[in-house]
Structures are given as structure tokens and as C-alpha cells.
Amino acid sequence: MNTLFSEYPPAEKLRLFIQSYWTGDFNINREASFSQSVVPNGCVELIIHLSDFHCSLNKRVWCKSPDFTLLGVFTKPYEVKFSENVQVFGIRFYPDGIQNVFGVPPSVFFATYEDSVDVLGKSVQRFCTRIRELQSVNAQLQFANEFLTDQLGRHFLAHDYTHQAMSLIRKVAGEPDYQLLKYQIPISDRQLQREFKNRYGITISDYMRLSRMNAIQKYMDSSGSANLTQLSYDLNFFDQSHFIREFKTYVGITPGKFSRIRDRFIVNPAH
Structure with missing residues (x-):
């Protein structure tokens, strides 16, 4: 080590x-x-x-x-x-x-x-x-x-709807549901999207995907292996191919290869 x-x-x-x-x-x-x-x-x-x-x-x-x-x-x-x-x-x-x-x-x-x-x-x-x-x-x-x-x-910003949106996304990490934000954040969808991107530099959709990646990494850290079929199902991917494609987007390689060379990476998933 x-x-x-x-x-x-x-x-x-x-x-x-x-x-x-x-x-x-x-x-x-x-x-x-x-x-x-x-x-x-x-x-x-x-x-x-x-x-x-x-x-x-x-x-x-x-x-x-x-x-x-x-x-x-x-x-x-x-x-x-x-x-x-x-x-x-x-x-x-x-x-x-x-x-x-x-x-x-x-x-x-x-x-x-x-x-x-x-x-x-x-x-x-x-x-x-x-x-x-x-x-x-x-x-x-x-x-x-x-x-x-x-x-x-x-x-501290007392009435910060982008903070509320981020907190909510983290709470439901692994099951991103944009409709949930629309019901619980009392500003228009367009305004929320604009303020979120302007403040954080990232879109709501990308932040949801990163939150889901954190859930994936925590699962892989705790289990020591990756059951791709089960992960795809548990985290609401369309199918295993969709899961592998998104994993590769954020990590750079496939889940299987990542498991084999895990020590070459610094992985600190946000809880």
C-alpha cells in the first residue's frame, strides 16, 4: 500500500x-x-x-x-x-x-x-x-x-433553493428523480436550472449522475466486487450496457477493469 x-x-x-x-x-x-x-x-x-x-x-x-x-x-x-x-x-x-x-x-x-x-x-x-x-x-x-x-x-444563505436542491439530490443518491425536485423546490424549473448551473458550474442532471456514481463506488468498496447486473437494477439504469457506459464516462474505464486496478485510483465517494 x-x-x-x-x-x-x-x-x-x-x-x-x-x-x-x-x-x-x-x-x-x-x-x-x-x-x-x-x-x-x-x-x-x-x-x-x-x-x-x-x-x-x-x-x-x-x-x-x-x-x-x-x-x-x-x-x-x-x-x-x-x-x-x-x-x-x-x-x-x-x-x-x-x-x-x-x-x-x-x-x-x-x-x-x-x-x-x-x-x-x-x-x-x-x-x-x-x-x-x-x-x-x-x-x-x-x-x-x-x-x-x-x-x-x-x-449562510437562508433562502437558497439551489442548496435545497443539492441536499435533496444527495438524500436520494442512487435514485435520481428530477420530478421530485420540481415538486419540492418552489421556483420554476427554468430558474432552478439556470441558478444551479451559474452557481455550481454543473447541471442538475450531471450532479444527479455524480451522486449515483458515489452510490456505485460505496457499493463496490463495501462488497469488494461488482455484480453489474444487480447494480444496474438497484440504481435504476436502463440496462447493464447503460450502467457500464455511464461508469466509463465518469471513471474513464469499465467497472470490470476498474475492479482489477483499483489501487491506481483515489476514490472518496461523498456520503
């Missing part, structure tokens, strides 16, 4: 907005050239590098990632390269979470990465620097909960 992940739940009042905190230890064996593909999960990642060793990401050219990296929502897998042992503390936000915690729409960094300080401001630089200084995960978690709760109090 060359990668080690641990996940931690956020404070109760943050759980509608933050999927998890996590720590990652990458390229533990210090291979000269180690890479993994990240499977999209529909979340925004704030990644705090805990040392001067960073991963490399591709934005037209391969570059060392910023100290405090902000990764937007992706709909395709992307590659991460490591040449040293890289240790990080991460915060996995739902897209509506980053909007409500920091007041920044994730559409401005959709399908790319940025320096979090450039996008979220100097207060995030001070926060990330302090996380880096703290010596224990428990201290990091406590400080993160306090800071992010304060930020949520400053930026």
Missing part, C-alpha cells in the same frame, strides 16, 4: 455543508514517480499540505500544487503525480457548502484547481497556516470546526 487515508466527521451543524475532514499520506514508499487518478465525487476539496512536499497537478502544464490547494468539482477523472512522500489535511465540501461557508460560488473554479488564498481570501491563509502548525489531528479538527462554523454564520 502506497497511500493511506483517514476520514473524520465534521461538527453536527456543519454536516449539511462539509462531507468530511480527512488526512492523506501519499507515496509512502517514496517512489521516484508515483501517480494516481482521482475519481470525481461532486465535491470541492481544500487541501492543506503539511510539509514542503507537494503533489503535481496538470493545468495545461504540470505544476507543483499550491501550499493550500482548492480543487473544484470535476466530472472527469484527473491525474495526480507524486515524487516525494506527501502528507495533507483535507476538507471535503459539498458545492453548496463552499458557497455557504465562504460565500464563493464554486463555478469560478469548476474543473480546475486554484490557490485557495486567491479565491477565498487572507482569512483562509491564516486558517491553513494554523492547521499546518498544530501537532495533532484532534487539535486540527477542533480548530477547523470552530473556524468553519464562524464562517458559516457570516455567509
Whole structure:
């Protein structure tokens, strides 16, 4: 094993907005050239590098990632390269979470990465620097909960129908039903579609598909194998071919091949 992940739940009042905190230890064996593909999960990642060793990401050219990296929502897998042992503390936000915690729409960094300080401001630089200084995960978690709760109090949007729509989609993950949104969100279909895309950079249909992919990945992680026929039936695909085609769209390869080379991927399905 060359990668080690641990996940931690956020404070109760943050759980509608933050999927998890996590720590990652990458390229533990210090291979000269180690890479993994990240499977999209529909979340925004704030990644705090805990040392001067960073991963490399591709934005037209391969570059060392910023100290405090902000990764937007992706709909395709992307590659991460490591040449040293890289240790990080991460915060996995739902897209509506980053909007409500920091007041920044994730559409401005959709399908790319940025320096979090450039996008979220100097207060995030001070926060990330302090996380880096703290010596224990428990201290990091406590400080993160306090800071992010304060930020949520400053930026929370009380009547945000796109947040309601995203929360509902996550609750019914694996059984996307657009009609359900139309009945429960009290604005017109066209307005909801427009505001959703403008704010998050992704369409409602694509977010539903990503939520269903999360359900697929959780099933595969828990079972250790993929019964494609059963998965296709349980998650309301038209047939097995439809399931395989959609899986390949978001992961880049077929489910069968993915099961065989699972260790080449970073998979963190949003709950």
C-alpha cells in the first residue's frame, strides 16, 4: 500500500455543508514517480499540505500544487503525480457548502484547481497556516470546526433553493428523480436550472449522475466486487450496457477493469 487515508466527521451543524475532514499520506514508499487518478465525487476539496512536499497537478502544464490547494468539482477523472512522500489535511465540501461557508460560488473554479488564498481570501491563509502548525489531528479538527462554523454564520444563505436542491439530490443518491425536485423546490424549473448551473458550474442532471456514481463506488468498496447486473437494477439504469457506459464516462474505464486496478485510483465517494 502506497497511500493511506483517514476520514473524520465534521461538527453536527456543519454536516449539511462539509462531507468530511480527512488526512492523506501519499507515496509512502517514496517512489521516484508515483501517480494516481482521482475519481470525481461532486465535491470541492481544500487541501492543506503539511510539509514542503507537494503533489503535481496538470493545468495545461504540470505544476507543483499550491501550499493550500482548492480543487473544484470535476466530472472527469484527473491525474495526480507524486515524487516525494506527501502528507495533507483535507476538507471535503459539498458545492453548496463552499458557497455557504465562504460565500464563493464554486463555478469560478469548476474543473480546475486554484490557490485557495486567491479565491477565498487572507482569512483562509491564516486558517491553513494554523492547521499546518498544530501537532495533532484532534487539535486540527477542533480548530477547523470552530473556524468553519464562524464562517458559516457570516455567509449562510437562508433562502437558497439551489442548496435545497443539492441536499435533496444527495438524500436520494442512487435514485435520481428530477420530478421530485420540481415538486419540492418552489421556483420554476427554468430558474432552478439556470441558478444551479451559474452557481455550481454543473447541471442538475450531471450532479444527479455524480451522486449515483458515489452510490456505485460505496457499493463496490463495501462488497469488494461488482455484480453489474444487480447494480444496474438497484440504481435504476436502463440496462447493464447503460450502467457500464455511464461508469466509463465518469471513471474513464469499465467497472470490470476498474475492479482489477483499483489501487491506481483515489476514490472518496461523498456520503
